Amino acid sequence: MDYEMILTERDGAVGIVTLNRPKALNALSTPLVDEVVDALRAFDADPGIGCMVLTGSERAFAAGADIKEMKDLSFADAFGGDFISSWDRIATMRKPVIAAVAGFALGGGCEVAMMCDLIIAADTAKFGQPEINLGVMPGAGGTQRLTRAVGKAKAMDLILTGRMMEAEEAERCGLVARIVPADRLLEEAKTLAATIARHSLPSLMAAKESVNRAYETTLSEGVHFERRLFHALFATHDQKEGMAAFAEKRSPEFQNR
Ligand code: CO8
Secondary structure, eight states: OOOSSEEEEEETTEEEEEEOOGGGTTOBOHHHHHHHHHHHHHHHHOTTOOEEEEEOOSSEEEOOBOHHHHTTOOHHHHHHTTTTGGGGGGGGOSSOEEEEEOSEEETHHHHHHHHSSEEEEETTOEEEOGGGGGTSOOOSSIIIIIHHHHOHHHHHHHHHHOOEEEHHHHHHTTSOSEEEOGGGHHHHHHHHHHHHHTSOHHHHHHHHHHHHHTTTSOHHHHHHHHHHHHHHGGGSHHHHHHHHHHHTTSOOOOOOO
16 A cells, blocks of 8 residues: 555564654644555465564654644544544464654653554654643543553642653653664664564564553453463464473474464
8 A cells, every 4th residue: 555654664573554644744644644544454365474663753753642633622522533543453463563762752652652562762752641721631542651651749749740851761661661772773673673573473472462462451361361372372383492492402483373
């Protein structure tokens, strides 16, 4: 499919989606988000892809939902049309998705980054939920995912003031997994994605699902869920191969089955 607001690229087993609306700092209009969902879904369904990277430009991962698109919405438009609900589909990919963030990740931009499985940030990255400055509040998961990622104190600090936080603070409080120099961001994200993609896909998908379950359930239910998936992986070829390779002191050759 031809896209107008994103670029897609395949690098071995890594699928890369780049937000490409530079004049608006990658503001997340509905058509842009629809393209992102479509591209991620295509990679998610592609048996040759093991991990995805979602990234933006040097200046902005994304400066939020498109304010110009939503400024005249009425309550009836927003509620009746379930405005922004399609964004949730970004969080439904079954393969790992890495957000590679440089520059601004604000409002919906921060929320989309948090829908990914882990965030790798350039040292130039700035995160924030500035919706309060616009007379609204986060609407695409910010009050929920940010609070789970960084805890109530920091989430309240960011959401109630609308301030931005630098990459270093974001890493310190657990929002970001790694910080890298800005000029190395994409290479580092691709290397990380390739490292992940080398593993057996069934085990990657099960591990992702199990970590995400930690946000949805109690500890005992989560551990139970984990145990069931762990047991299920013994039905795979790749479990036999992975453990045989260890015993034989060689590298495993996974077949994603
Ligand atoms: N939407 C639309 N256009 C934008 C956005 C945006 N979020 N951000 C930047 N742009 C545009 C600017 O209008 C400008 O366009 P133009 O040249 O045509 O005037 C262009 O991008 C460049 O921006 P600036 O000139 O402002 O660049 P600066 O370097 O001076 O400033 C900032 C960069 C600080 C990032 C600034 O652009 C800014 O504050 N942007 C808005 C950030 C923001 O408030 N984001 C939150 C948006 S709300 C949101 O995401 C809510 C999601 C859930 C909503 C649920 C509702 C139901």
